[in-house]
Amino acid sequence: MDERAALALLANELDAAGDDAAIIDGLVITTDMLHDRTDFPDGTTRYTAGWRAVGASLSDVAAMGAEATAAVAVYAAPEFDPEELLAFVRGARDVCERVDAEYVGGDLDGHQEFTVTTTAIGRTDDPVLRSGARLGDCLCVTGTLGRSAAALEYFERSRDDAALERANELFRFEPRVAAGRVLASHATAMMDSSDGLARSLHQLADASDCGFAVDADQVPIADALREVAPDAALERATTFGEDFELVVTLPESALEAVRSSIDVELSVVGRVTDPEHGITFGGEPLADRGYTHGD
């Protein structure tokens, strides 16, 4: 049984689960595990690892339209090098500071492979779910897609310090908590793009019982990805994932108010259609293809 089938099995067992984060009495909770083999390529600093791991959980809080309260992490490694450990904690703390959350520590564990589990807590009385998209809504994306795909190219291609520094920088992202708070007042459905835009759209379509018509030319592609993969930039921006931008539907009438209140670009990439339309990308059906965590 693969991870997606297992998640579907569990969705039947657990009332509160199933969206980017669970919600109970206004408290938003989300937890993720990342590890060396798949999530932290060679050259990832422990500072970047701390930032990225905690940021991934904060992104799930953002995707619910919630404010972020706090985060914890378990740092599991074969040995505890003081410099690495402090760098990790500083990365975790810095990403929390960016979103006005507090990093409150966690646990250490002896483990063969470097493994990090992060949990973030948030708060909202009015969460944005994946299930509310309405026919005719705009489909929007914050920021740009493809930063992580570009970072991986940098990690793989080069071992000089400048390239590694650039890769690490691309790998550290801004969790869109502030934008999510603004969007929460207007959004009809929202999630983050951690599994890639294509898979996110399939998940939103399933939850909202709708289709999407995406204008491929409007997908905001990270400059860094255009540089390292000029011929495959659109494809990777759409399917690679690991980007932690918000994918959101909202009425066109709300666009101006949202754009004037957030500190990141909001691109209209398409429209919500009826479910019979399916999901089209530049007029062609868009496959449910992307990053499955843990594979």
Place this chain on the structure above:
Amino acid sequence: MDERAALALLANELDAAGDDAAIIDGLVITTDMLHDRTDFPDGTTRYTAGWRAVGASLSDVAAMGAEATAAVAVYAAPEFDPEELLAFVRGARDVCERVDAEYVGGDLDGHQEFTVTTTAIGRTDDPVLRSGARLGDCLCVTGTLGRSAAALEYFERSRDDAALERANELFRFEPRVAAGRVLASHATAMMDSSDGLARSLHQLADASDCGFAVDADQVPIADALREVAPDAALERATTFGEDFELVVTLPESALEAVRSSIDVELSVVGRVTDPEHGITFGGEPLADRGYTHGD
């Protein structure tokens, strides 16, 4: 650098960390990682694993005197067997039900070794820390010590179904959330016994700048441990750990009120002394010896 040294290093970096759980704005957060090699002996069912892993985090919430709100878990395994996964979730949910918390799911991750990370959330406006023990206070322990030590003997000695069932039963414990709530009104210092009574006493003594005189005869030993290790029962009950009982100091005048309001035995095992006394056990100095997680 070992785990304890690393934790001490981090205590300097992080304001909110250092007790059984972190606290921020009345929210109690704690996270732990457990894994196959050290935490789930051969024969541990997935139901017991779910119960125990989530219970360990709920015990940390109890140790702060907080009510338990919710728990999440990451279930990481080489493959996702539906029956095992559902058994895990049912164990996690059942232990949450025992303490009026909600199990809200979590994440799945492909991982070589069966690994579980649990996070529990609680709430209290008046947490009990490790640092408030006062000279003359009674030193008390809830329930009995040594259930997990006995369980391990059962797991190791036998492979017949009855013995395994008994081992699993001993391995599932009651997180002392309800008792912790009652104790919170009276306790001067509290923590759980997950590292063993001996180590817990050293940690309380460090935090409270006090000593302890323990009456060895009063240590409540689990019947199951007396049965499987009659000659070493006291020593194992004191140092083995993994028991998740509360170790607490409170004024003698509060004993009666507490005992009449909790559903578990509360044994007085000693007294808080001045720090010069150190920690004595039956009159002899008690070594700082016990279970270090992750070793």
